[in-house]
Amino acid sequence: MAQKPSIPKGTRDFGPEQMSKRNYIFDTIRSVFKLYGFQPIETPAMENLSTLMGKYGEEGDKLLFKVLNSGDFTKKITDADFSERKIPQLTNKLSEKGLRYDLTVPFARYVVQHRNEINFPFKRYQVQPVWRADRPQRGRYREFYQCDVDVVGSDSLMNEVELIQIVDEVYRRLGIRTVIKLNNRKVLAGIAETIGAADRMIDITVAIDKLDKIGLDNVNKELVEKGISESAVEKLQPILQLSGTNQEKLTQIEEVIGSSEVGMKGIEELREIFGYLTLFDLDVEIELDLTLARGLNYYTGAIFEVKAKDAVMGSITGGGRYDDLTGIFGLKDVSGVGISFGADRIYDVLESLDLFPKDSITTTKVFFVNFGKEEELYCLPIISKLRKAGISSEIFGNNAKMKKQMTYANAKGIPYVVLVGESEMKEGVVTLKNMETGEQQQVSVDVMIETLS
Structure with missing residues (x-):
């Protein structure tokens, strides 16, 4: 009996309609990246595990997909290795490569490897899939696309401001109402120092980054389980429950961590970013969220997270400053x-809110x-002329029954149908039918091109 075809959990096939919608997202994001002067690069799907391990924290390392070595991948393994079941050591001997977890670490590797070819500051964008051995659920997949935009070789906070403008422009074009959660890892370091x-x-x-997902009580429980003293956890509570405007929150936190030099540096950076943002008329809401931590170890300054206001979904964009990733x-x-735009989550948000344009x-x-x-023979030269004018066109492969051909056009959602019979050929025209209104008219080819353009 033939094997029933399937795909791994957490991965998906995409049909023509889904790919058209996905390309609408990718094209929108790329166009904004280009608008701000960013250049495209690509890196391999696989990286050396030595490149990836240790860059995402202990939890992130567990989610790396490892690739077995080619050929006899057990040749370096002894019976003792198997019997002792030391997984990290076994993994190192079985696998030298892994699928990339994100695009940022491979980008850092790229910058170092190609540093003599790069002009700094280097502004790059990258749209490629990444893989995580996560538990699949709504909005969380094992294979998904990221759309990253980064600036390296500059410590100017104007870069953070530009990234916020990019977020604003992308979601304005996509029609998604969003809020940017903003924090600074230096402030978090100051909090840790103060308590x-x-x-x-x-x-x-790592614990407080889960506040939205598991709630305050569970965050406190996890902190204690990780060995944080109960007195330190108690000191943390007012910080986790700050309220008010962005400026009021900054003032409140300054009163708490004012004795921490690194914490005050983070507050200064946040104030400078908010000062720049007053110069622009942005649609996006920006909220200072001192519980935002973003669990990746390499962040050192400002950190961002973007959420859709009108859809139940996790972060759809995130990122931050990394001072020494290279x-x-x-x-x-x-x-x-x-920052990184999560194309798959953006797709789910657009779909749930019915925001995809019909022509997409x-x-x-x-x-x-x-x-x-x-x-x-009459239609083929006309189709060629339409295509040269940038109008996508096709003809049915054979003279099947009219009903079959019209069913095909309807199934593909084609807005216009051209009918050419004996009288049209004799008069040098075509009959153009609008499939939405049902209206049809005889027109010359030039008039048809003008109408459709």
């Missing part, structure tokens, strides 16, 4: 900042009914 747990900043940030590859003191799924604008060989 007497400076050496536990990673544990603290340092792990031997290129010190190259600061960068970037239309691939063919004009369909020519095939009535026979003579009509084919």
Whole structure:
């Protein structure tokens, strides 16, 4: 019996309609990236595990897809290795490569490897799939696309402001109402220092980053389980429950962590960013959220997260400042900042809110009914002329029954149908039918091109 075809959990097939909608998202995002002077690059799907491991924290490392070595991948493994079941050591011997977890670490590797070819500051964008061995659920997949935009080689906070403008422009074009959650990892470091747990900043940030998902009580429980003292957790509570305007929150947190030099540096950076933003008329709402941590270890400054206001969905864009990500590859003191748009979540939001434009799924604008060989010979040069004018056109492959051909045009959502019979050929015209209104008229080819353009 033939095997029933299937695909791995957390991955998906995309049909023509879905791909048309996805390309609408990609094209919109790319056009905004280009508008701000960013250049495209691509990196391989696989990276050396040495490039990826240790860059995403302990939880992130667990979500890396490892690729078995080619050939006899067990040749370096002894019976003792198997019997001791030391998974990290086994993994190192079985796998030297892994699928990329995000686009930022491969980008840092790219910058270091190609530093003699790059002009700094380097503004790049990248639209490619990434893979995470996560538990599949709504809005969370094992294979998904990221649309990244980064600036490296500049520590100017104007870059953060430009990224916020990019977020605003992308979602304005897509029609999604959004809010940007903004924080700074230096402020979080200042909080950890103030509550007497400076050496536990990673544990603290990983826990409070889950506040929206698991609630305050569970965050507190996780902090205690990670070994944070109950007195430190108690000191953290007012910070986790700040309220008011952005400026009021900054004033309140300054009163709490004012003795921390690194914390005050973070507050200054946030104030400077908010000052720049007053110069622009932005649609997006910007909210200072001091519980936002973003669990990735490489962030050192401003951090961003974007959520849709009208859809139940996690973050649809996120990112932040990383002051020395390239340092792990031997290129010190190259600061960068970037954000990543989650195309798959954006797709789900657009779909749930019915925001995809109708023409985003239309691939063919004009369909020519095939009535026979003579009509084919008459229509083919016209189709060529339409295509040269940038109007997507096609003709049915044979002179099948009219009903079959019209069913095909309807199924593809083609807005116009051209009918050419004996009288049209004799008069040198075509009959153009609007499939939405049912109206049809005889027109010359030039008039048809003008109408459809």
